[in-house]
Amino acid sequence: MLIKQNLHNILQSIPKNATLIAVSKTQPASSILEAYQAGHRAFGENKIQEMVEKFEILPKDIEWHMIGHLQRNKVKYMAPFVHLIHGVDSFKTLKEINKQALKHNRLINCLLEVKIASEETKFGLSFEEVEELLKSEELKNLKNINISGLMGMASFTENNGIISTEFKTLRTFFDSLEKYKSFNVNPTILSMGMSGDYKIAIEEGSTMIRVGSAIFGTRNYN
Numbered sequence: 001m002l003i004k005q006n007l008h009n010i011l012q013s014i015p016k017n018a019t020l021i022a023v024s025k026t027q028p029a030s031s032i033l034e035a036y037q038a039g040h041r042a043f044g045e046n047k048i049q050e051m052v053e054k055f056e057i058l059p060k061d062i063e064w065h066m067i068g069h070l071q072r073n074k075v076k077y078m079a080p081f082v083h084l085i086h087g088v089d090s091f092k093t094l095k096e097i098n099k100q101a102l103k104h105n106r107l108i109n110c111l112l113e114v115k116i117a118s119e120e121t122k123f124g125l126s127f128e129e130v131e132e133l134l135k136s137e138e139l140k141n142l143k144n145i146n147i148s149g150l151m152g153m154a155s156f157t158e159n160n161g162i163i164s165t166e167f168k169t170l171r172t173f174f175d176s177l178e179k180y181k182s183f184n185v186n187p188t189i190l191s192m193g194m195s196g197d198y199k200i201a202i203e204e205g206s207t208m209i210r211v212g213s214a215i216f217g218t219r220n221y222n
């Protein structure tokens with residue numbers, strides 16, 4: 001009941017054209033089913049293994065989003081079904097996704113992860129690296145992927161001004177990518193905002209938020 005209420009409250013507070021990904025990492029299948037029965041279909045996981053296990057036992061019309069850092073050697077396990085891969089931060093990974101997508105005769109949508117936080121530990125490409133990748137001739141060979149936009153995580157801070165500035169900077173950069181549009185570059189999705197900062201992210205132009213604990217409650221790990 002609580003999960004359903006939380007979903008409802010969040011959906012009420014965001015624009016109709018923004019997408020809510022329910023981040024179900026570490027949560028049992030029963031909690032995902034509870035959200036599913038409330039009508040929710042988009043779920044996010046950060047470990048490929050865990051996502052595959054859940055995919056196998058849960059309804060097949062769920063859209064699975066991979067939001068975590070990718071291990072290239074495991075991309076093959078999710079290639080048959082993954083809906084959107086949020087955390088792509090190298091050409092090598094993109095190439096592996098393309099290879100696995102081709103094997104399954106699929107087109108896999110990907111977001112490039114951009115580093116916007118000041119912390120050292122966060123993954124992601126710089127703005128320059130994103131542009132280099134989008135400009136590269138090699139990208140044209142990847143016919144089974146589509147770059148659908150960007151993903152970013154703000155600094156872990158209580159300072160809303162910093163968070164807001166980081167999201168604003170990413171939105172501006174996202175808007176500047178129009179010039180790279182091509183058959184496999186169609187930037188329409190800006191994935192930013194988590195439980196603690198999705199309201200700020202929405203204000204700054206997020207089109208997709210990834211919310212876990214505000215729906216399912218606090219996690220013990222990860």
Ligand SMILES: *Cc1c(COP(=O)(O)O)cnc(C)c1O
Pocket residue numbers: 023025046067068193194195196210211212213214222
């Ligand atoms: C865990 C996670 C989230 C959700 O975090 P919450 O704070 O629980 O909402 C969003 N994005 C990524 C990349 C995550 O790993």
